[in-house]
Amino acid sequence: MSEMMKSYIEEAEKALLHTYNRYQIVLEKGDGVYLYDIDGKKYLDFVAGIAVFALGYNNKEYNDTLKAQIDKVLHTSNYYYNVPAIEAAKKLKEVSKMDRVFFTNSGAEAVEGALKAARKYAFLKDGKTDHEIIAMNHSFHGRTFGALSVTGNPHYREAFEPMIGNIKFADLNDFESVLSQVNGKTCAIILETVQGEGGIYPATEEFLTKIRELCDEKDILLILDEIQCGMGRTGNMFAWQKYGIKPDIMTTAKALGCGVPVGAFLMTEKVGANSLVAGDHGTTYGGNPFACAAVGKVLDLFKQDNIIENVNEVAPYLEKRLDELVERYDFIQCRRGMGLMQGLVFDRPVAEVINKALENGLILINAGSNIIRFVPPLVITKENVDDMIGILDSCLRSL
Numbered sequence: 001m002s003e004m005m006k007s008y009i010e011e012a013e014k015a016l017l018h019t020y021n022r023y024q025i026v027l028e029k030g031d032g033v034y035l036y037d038i039d040g041k042k043y044l045d046f047v048a049g050i051a052v053f054a055l056g057y058n059n060k061e062y063n064d065t066l067k068a069q070i071d072k073v074l075h076t077s078n079y080y081y082n083v084p085a086i087e088a089a090k091k092l093k094e095v096s097k098m099d100r101v102f103f104t105n106s107g108a109e110a111v112e113g114a115l116k117a118a119r120k121y122a123f124l125k126d127g128k129t130d131h132e133i134i135a136m137n138h139s140f141h142g143r144t145f146g147a148l149s150v151t152g153n154p155h156y157r158e159a160f161e162p163m164i165g166n167i168k169f170a171d172l173n174d175f176e177s178v179l180s181q182v183n184g185k186t187c188a189i190i191l192e193t194v195q196g197e198g199g200i201y202p203a204t205e206e207f208l209t210k211i212r213e214l215c216d217e218k219d220i221l222l223i224l225d226e227i228q229c230g231m232g233r234t235g236n237m238f239a240w241q242k243y244g245i246k247p248d249i250m251t252t253a254k255a256l257g258c259g260v261p262v263g264a265f266l267m268t269e270k271v272g273a274n275s276l277v278a279g280d281h282g283t284t285y286g287g288n289p290f291a292c293a294a295v296g297k298v299l300d301l302f303k304q305d306n307i308i309e310n311v312n313e314v315a316p317y318l319e320k321r322l323d324e325l326v327e328r329y330d331f332i333q334c335r336r337g338m339g340l341m342q343g344l345v346f347d348r349p350v351a352e353v354i355n356k357a358l359e360n361g362l363i364l365i366n367a368g369s370n371i372i373r374f375v376p377p378l379v380i381t382k383e384n385v386d387d388m389i390g391i392l393d394s395c396l397r398s399l
């Protein structure tokens with residue numbers, strides 16, 4: 001590592017609040033599926049800024065759209081209409097088949113909005129203020145108080161109690177555990193279609209189907225958090241589209257802006273017409289022309305560049321190559337995942353492997369202490385997969 005990089009890292013540790021144990025590299029630029037640090041070292045990136053840079057780095061058409069929007073206007077206000085937001089909402093409706101869109105600045109804020117919409121929907125039905133929400137153990141929905149309250153990992157919540165009230169937890173893929181928490185106060189069930197941070201656990205079709213039926217029967221709103229698993233990553237635009245069901249409310253963020261901070265919560269007309277109204281919810285930045293120019297272009301490029309087709313072509317190959325590692329190494333227990341959202345489960349912490357990979361020019365990340373998560377840019381090729389496996393395999397061999 002250069003002296004320059006060392007001194008930047010020292011400065012960072014003095015100035016930034018220590019909320020992350022950061023890997024010891026200072027990244028400077030990206031191109032396609034590669035990132036470069038300030039010493040010019042090249043890395044193959046299988047993290048994509050945690051499932052963000054779906055289109056790869058430095059996409060010219062995307063960059064040009066952002067530059068053009070900067071020269072027009074960055075921000076107005078949600079008290080006025082703007083064309084990029086109108087276009088982005090229209091396109092997002094088209095790919096999701098949802099009816100109403102609210103743009104946010106982050107995933108956590110999308111979750112906040114979804115929870116508020118669900119509570120308002122229930123409030124308008126019976127005028128009561130004691131409604132309950134069921135969330136899943138091992139889930140992750142973000143770091144703000146509402147999102148944290150439905151995050152099923154006590155470690156994230158403990159020091160910040162009390163959370164918002166009336167949240168109950170059940171187990172993903174255990175329908176009975178959900179059913180046992182349902183009562184007349186239940187207004188919503190929230191879950192990630194594929195759990196990300198919790199360790200790459202896809203919901204089973206049986207589970208989601210039963211949850212949908214339960215929600216229909218009792219007029220409980222199903223909120224699907226697609227912030228990590230959505231936007232093409234699992235081989236459909238949104239992961240739930242594979243299951244033949246539809247949520248009442250869904251959240252998206254991460255790859256939605258491909259690097260521009262933006263999220264959204266979307267709802268069906270039933271919820272849209274019976275929940276949040278003027279004065280109930282708002283945001284200064286959310287849905288501004290700059291962020292929405294990014295969203296609109298991302299959705300255009302998904303179509304134009306056949307991003308989802310690429311996921312469906314490359315993902316089975318990634319699965320096959322990862323399965324070979326499961327066969328080869330006793331300390332790897334299994335592979336889990338959907339599409340280009342995969343996890344390799346180890347019988348031990350994976351930090352050493354990830355650090356070794358980094359030294360060898362490969363960026364990987366964990367999900368929990370013993371799982372390596374693979375959430376690469378959605379434009380990766382089979383050759384990129386081979387390169388990644390080559391580096392990872394040599395790191396594993398040297399353990």
Ligand SMILES: *Cc1c(COP(=O)(O)O)cnc(C)c1O
Binds near residue numbers: 142253
């Ligand atoms: C990342 C993530 C969030 C939080 O998004 P932020 O933009 O970090 O606030 C919420 N839900 C899921 C499933 C996520 O992966």
